[in-house]
Amino acid sequence: MKKLGAFISGKSGRWIILAAWIVLALVLNLTLPQANSQEDEQAETFLNDTNSEEAARIIEEEFSDNSGLPALLTWYQEDGLTDEDLQSIQQFSADLQEADIEAATVTPFQDIPLPALKEQLSDDGTTLVMPILFDNGTATDTVEAGLKKIQDTANDAFTQNPFEQDLNSGDLLVRATGPAGISVDAVGLFSQGDTTLLFGTVLIVLIFLLVIYRSPILALVPLIGVGFAYLVISPILGALGKAELISFDSQGLAIMTVLLFGAGTDYCLFLITRFRENLWELKSKKTAIVRSLSSASGAIAMSGLTVIVAMLVLLVADYGSINRFAIPFGIAIFIMLLASLTLVPALLTIIGRASFFPFIPRTEDMQEQRAKEKGKPVRTKKPQNKIGNSVGRLVIRHPWKIAIATIVVLGILAGISSRITYTYDTLSSFPDDMPSKEGFEILTDHVNAGELAPVSVITETDDPEAVRAALEELPYAATVMDPEQSESNDQLIRIQLELDENPYSNEAMAHIPDIKEAVSDTTGNADSVWIGGQTAEQYDTQQVTKHDEKWIIPIVIGFITLLLLTYLRSVTATIYLVATVLLSFFSALGLGWLILHYGFGVEAIQGFIPLYAFVFIVALGEDYNIFMISSIWKRSKTMPLKQAIADGVAHTGGVITSAGLILAATFAVLTTLPIQILVHFGTITAIGVLLDTFLVRPFLVPAITAILGKWAFWPWKKRIQQTEENEQKAHG
Template sequence: MHGTGPSYGKWVAGKRSKWVTLLVWVLIALALNLLWPAVGDKEENHAANLKETVPSVMAEAIADQEFPSNGGIPALIVWHKENGLNEGDLAQLQELTASLESDPLPYQSFVVPFHKLPPQALTAQLSEDQSTLVMPVLFDEDQETDQLKEGTGELELRTEQLLGSNPFQAPIQSGDGISARITGPVGISIDATGLFADADVSLMIATVLLVLILLLLIYRSPILSLIPLVAVGFAYMVTSPILGFMADQGVITVDSQSIAIMTVLLFGAGTDYCLFLISRFRQLLWHEPDKRKALFQAITSSSGAIAMSGFTVVLSLFALLLAQYGAYQRFAVPFSLSILIMFIASLTLVPALLAIFGRGSFYPFIPRTPEMQAEHAQKKGKPVKAPHKEKESWIGRVVTTKPWTVVLVALVLLGGLATFSSHIKFTYDLLSSFPEDVPSREGFAIMGEQFSEGELAPVRLMVNSNGQTLDLGERLQSLEYVDRVSEPQNGAENNNIIGYDIELAMNPYSMEAMQHIPDLREVAEASLREAGVSNPGEAVWISGQTATQYDTEIAGEHDAKLIIPVVIGLITLLLLVYLRSVVATVYLIATVILSYFSALGLGWIIIHYGLGAEAIQGAIPLYSFVFLVALGEDYNIFMISSIWQKRKQMPLKQAIKEGVGETSSVITSAGLILAGTFAVLATLPIQVLVQFGIITAIGVMLDTFIVRPFLVPAITTLLGKWAFWPSKSHMATEEKQPLQVENNA
């Protein structure tokens, strides 16, 4: 629980070493950025999320092998005209497919040859009101989004040359004009990447401005406001090329979503670590005339808590490496490495900058000792101000005089909010996280209205019949949740493998559709079993987006059951080592977990009842848990550290009162900044980030304004000396201290 001593401060913030520290950071940042690529240059937004042994992935491999004619990534071009597509329109579309077949688009593998269909057959492809036609164009598999975008861009260009206008930019509801939208896997992929690409720049600008404005409002010092931003900037400049190098070497995979959240995390958590040190430095400057001594004392008293907080977050985020689901796993290294470098910067670069600027860091409200204030006022010819006094914390007084009331009110409030977390509905539908005016979502909406929604992403069911006659097609068609079943196809390499394309009578991306995957498997196995096929469970494969999402849900549930206990265990171990108190560790962990469920509950109230969302993305609870439990524990650690240190010189209640008062302003400002940076995510057009930002920001605010200032110190007051159990040193102090106070009296 002790700091690292004045010698450490001299190493990083001494008379000469402060310049060495700054120079080292500058040289490292320059060297790494010159030698290695930035992380943003090595994004890979189509990395596999599911392992090769997952059923839907194995089924996809079987489908590619046995039904290669359908191989490729489909782009579904939805052509729509309110008053109906006429013969002239269809002739132009036939001309377009002829052009695409004779002169394929970049990376195009196949196009449905509408130009070879007789007019009557083509008309049969239209929707019932003759207003809509879906044209599938397939692109080579394993292509990056940039290549897919190049191909669809060429498609738009050719279409505009053929029709004389660009239907991809035309409004959908115009009566006379023809409109086109690209949906399906290609359209969704392009739109998702575009949304995240736009988010990167706007997110960075918004986060920097927000942190700067909050720091200026809270501390009213331009220099002080820039010091954390400079530290975060250097941390990012060091983190980015290291991650870029690791991605370039194939050690890790990074995507735009992880980079976006990493940026927020750096600014939010990084600024917090800086403020922990800065606030302690300012407190000491009111009493210590030597700025160097004040800085060394600040480093000594706060470095332990900062390091502990940093390690807590780093290890919690690193636990994501245990995940089966790729998106979770890809977050682990970028997040944990960025926090590791950030708290190193807060313990080296920030002290060096504070040593360079000294008291001027707080200009124009410079903290001075009473003697220095008198001397300064004399020079300026102004009256001497009253000496600075720390204001008594009313919160500290309340939690020590009415602890039972505080605990009961806090538990009722947090517990009440937590009950709403059991009402949350989840979705794994990527399309639902897009704004409604995104082309792929618009195209999907038209298809759902004019055709079957299931046509957007059919389920491919394959069985090995072993040469037996099956009634599987009839069984599938009789299911109430199935809209259409294709004619059976025989495998290219194994003639006994039979494939069916199944269009569901619902949104294939919905949770309802996902839950029918086990039903389809059961129906197929029953058909095989009755036909006399042995081991039917090993002779059924189901692929397609619905099956992939079902396996995603299974993987997510597995990861949550594994990672959540691991994170709790790691934080528990760190707290035990740091505090040497079993009791304190238990209630610190318990209060943060309670605030997590409260954040989920309040987040659901806002997202569902306030914003009208039917469900939240399935990945959010695990993401939010890892962030909130780790970051929420930061504030507890910082406050408890202050109480534990003061406990050595004064009675426990006084230590709690002063500890709460001493840390309240810095934790409040740090919490506002951290919550604000996560709230910036809510301004983005991507629902998964909006929902994650809202829930995480709420959790930080609950920790900042309820758990840390009220609940934790009130519980500590109620427990008294047992809060330190089994640490004997604190219990001994408890017994000796009242005698000392009595004698003084």
């Protein structure tokens, strides 16, 4: 790092580094596609076969006449659908037949006699469902284009477009719901948030940097570094996506943007802080940047490596969206590390002390010289972290009290995490005014919610009616359809079952094993029973996610433990550093649930959020521990351990607090989006970062270090010996 620092700080080196990043960004952006142009919203949900996927495959192959992705056009008239309304709907159906919507089959309502059509109304006569079936495997953008064409066609069939009428208007209205409508709305929500999230994240980082450092130039340096990293990352991911080497969706890119700006700014601040400290002591900015890179690069590289390893462990996941985080996120952090260790120091070298304008750090000699030139009295000054000094002294005076108090507080919050209710209901993450959610509410209130997504039961049997009878006996079965015969296998049948409740709810998912057991008992062969549909897919999501948690969490902990052990060479420190960050994770879950549930009325959070949050909170939280412990370790070589702890807390307090606030703020930007899964994830992750920043790092970790004393270094005998010698010198 000294050699790298010497090159970067050289007269030509700094410009070579800057030019290299500019050329790299230009070439990549001019020759490769952007990441958002290669988003794959149709990527596999499960990487290994599940029962519901097997069911979907069988349906497509053996029941192709009645398979596909349904869009349910839910018609509603508050005062009841009149004959005139129904005739208009029939004319609309005829118009859709002529519109030739790609990959869609429209139910020919115009061929149904009016009396027969009336029989399909809800009991109160207010609601009618018109199914439109899109072919299996149809891309989401094709479905979206089809639904848009359907809405445009309504302009000709109706005086007022029913798609645009408000729910409380009292006029005839329609909403597109069902699996097709829900998938289109989900993609639309994430794509709408891309630009908002990027600008919101940049703005919040800029504001925090301006407030913390009060320097307009310095506030731009980290953003330039992260910005160049982003310009390099996006086309690289786009090229890999186009080559089908990796896949990612809009949700993954949204979270990656937050991670990049939050973690990237942190790495820049670690270096900037060391640079400013050295400028107070060194006249040469070249020497200052070399020393800064030498002292900060280890902690920065270790912090980044921890995050990269944690992200790559996600490759173990069987759940697609979790697995797809691994490579893009790992690449993003790796490139950000390169930028923070090359581009950012080059910028600091070019700008020099002016980076910190108007609060420019100068050595005592420089301050004296400047005062003489202005004819003013000499007042040498160097900023002191009074709060950090106070916290450091408090920790070494009362380590037991502080350790016990923080553990009790965090332990209580962690205990609350066991009371969290989880959901896999996609609709629950939508804003109330989304068309698919409004359509679902109409179905729930006036028809049967199970009609939104029927359960498909597939089995091999020579007595289809016995299977149907077994399904009709289930207390939660609202409607059981007639058995459908396979196109190539006389023994294979499909029976569609409408539940009497929300098919996306936890209660509905809990019925899937019972449905399979009821059919298995009837046929006598559990291996030839497949359950398909959205409810079954959510049940498999729940099971696969739980399986992933059982593997990923221990592996992440194991790798982080190994990295810490390699870096610190202390078994004791490694154990309590890992333990404290785990405690902060569970505490974040508990506090996040209190805020979301009791503060905002959230009934349940998405089931895969704990795994998402775990990887980010544990990996990013360990960054701050590494940075602080590195400072304590370094000081313990030359001073008594207690003094090293106090100085280490004071020395790192400002930068870690600043970095933690910025990182938490970037994740909090997710809460401004109209997507509940990101709101919940952003809230819990931001809380985890804040707990690490204001409780674990300044109080719990140094308190435990003070309690353990020299044994915090065990089994590194050399450092224990140095500590003992420093203690002896301190006591004469």
